[in-house]
Amino acid sequence: MDQRTRYRPRIADVAREAGVSKTAVSFAFNRPSRLAPATALRIRTVAENLGYRPDPVARMLTQRRTWTLGVMTPQALAVVFSNPFFAMFSEGVALAAEHEGYALDFVSPLRGSLTRAIERAMVDGVIAVGVAPDSAEVRQLRASRIPVVMIDSSPLTDMATIEIDDESGAFLAAKHLVELGHRDILIVGIESTPATPPAPDGIGGRRLRGYQRGLALAGIDTTSANSVVGSSTVEGGIAALRRSWEDGLRPTAALVMSDAMAIGVLRAARDVGLSVPEDLSVVGFDDIEMSRHTCPPLTTVHQPIRIKGQTAVRMLLSMIDGGDGHPAPVVLQTRLIVRHSTARPRDGDARR
Numbered sequence: 001m002d003q004r005t006r007y008r009p010r011i012a013d014v015a016r017e018a019g020v021s022k023t024a025v026s027f028a029f030n031r032p033s034r035l036a037p038a039t040a041l042r043i044r045t046v047a048e049n050l051g052y053r054p055d056p057v058a059r060m061l062t063q064r065r066t067w068t069l070g071v072m073t074p075q076a077l078a079v080v081f082s083n084p085f086f087a088m089f090s091e092g093v094a095l096a097a098e099h100e101g102y103a104l105d106f107v108s109p110l111r112g113s114l115t116r117a118i119e120r121a122m123v124d125g126v127i128a129v130g131v132a133p134d135s136a137e138v139r140q141l142r143a144s145r146i147p148v149v150m151i152d153s154s155p156l157t158d159m160a161t162i163e164i165d166d167e168s169g170a171f172l173a174a175k176h177l178v179e180l181g182h183r184d185i186l187i188v189g190i191e192s193t194p195a196t197p198p199a200p201d202g203i204g205g206r207r208l209r210g211y212q213r214g215l216a217l218a219g220i221d222t223t224s225a226n227s228v229v230g231s232s233t234v235e236g237g238i239a240a241l242r243r244s245w246e247d248g249l250r251p252t253a254a255l256v257m258s259d260a261m262a263i264g265v266l267r268a269a270r271d272v273g274l275s276v277p278e279d280l281s282v283v284g285f286d287d288i289e290m291s292r293h294t295c296p297p298l299t300t301v302h303q304p305i306r307i308k309g310q311t312a313v314r315m316l317l318s319m320i321d322g323g324d325g326h327p328a329p330v331v332l333q334t335r336l337i338v339r340h341s342t343a344r345p346r347d348g349d350a351r352r
Contacts, residue, residue, distance in 0.1 A: 070123035092309025147319035166206035169334030174214020186251035237264020277343035296340035
């Protein structure tokens with residue numbers, strides 16, 4: 001058996017073989033600028049030949065960094081990873097983080113407690129997705145002086161935030177349906193959770209205001225507009241439309257606050273015998289990859305999901321590096337993408 005398989009080389013072995021101190025070996029891996037380039041290269045070559053690898057914990061303590069960024073969500077990973085929006089956002093985060101040499105740690109509730117999960121997370125900063133800014137978890141991070149970037153939350157002047165222009169995007173969606181002639185429109189909203197209570201400045205509140213502004217163009221009484229809520233998943237959209245159908249609602253169009261839910265609405269519409277867009281026009285929100293491949297392709301509000309993830313990493317790293325303790329809030333723009341899930345209502349249905 002090879003000796004290296006039975007004995008793990010230590011820093012002292014490298015130092016003895018290279019004829020340097022253990023401090024010099026540490027510098028070669030953690031602070032090579034402290035050594036002559038030739039010396040650092042020689043030490044690392046000796047280490048490679050011996051099969052030596054630095055202790056990651058010791059290295060972290062030396063550098064005072066974990067070289068890991070946390071992505072915190074209030075939902076279990078099994079739930080968020082099934083959401084196409086989160087997959088696209090995480091892709092953007094990963095692209096930017098890996099480019100800068102950082103790993104990712106996804107932080108979700110541990111045995112039902114997000115606070116307990118945070119206590120175990122060894123990260124240099126956190127990207128908090130869909131978490132209320134005044135939550136116990138965010139207060140815990142701030143008390144620990146861990147840099148935090150808030151995504152899709154209520155904007156706070158003293159926190160780093162990235163959001164999209166939800167209200168303008170929702171306004172364009174509602175305006176589109178109104179201009180097609182729809183008057184009986186169902187709003188499918190995202191239900192709140194303990195970690196994301198309803199708030200006027202949250203995603204749901206901003207999008208609802210946009211819908212209301214658009215519907216007001218046609219004189220539609222938004223205070224009594226038909227609405228239903230569900231989880232921001234395909235299953236949530238299915239359940240929401242079925243519930244509204246069982247309640248006797250017969251809209252000609254639906255404004256849906258997420259594409260995942262909108263895909264569920266398309267499925268549920270077929271299940272109850274409706275054709276899209278002939279019987280029911282549907283507009284989603286997000287423009288996930290799948291939205292262009294649904295049957296029919298989904299009209300939706302586009303937001304730059306991957307760019308949002310990349311921007312979050314850049315903002316967080318600027319805080320970690322001490323270059324920007326209070327970065328200005330970032331608002332990303334939206335636009336309406338018209339595909340084939342919307343059309344004029346059938347003759348006689350516009351005033352239903």
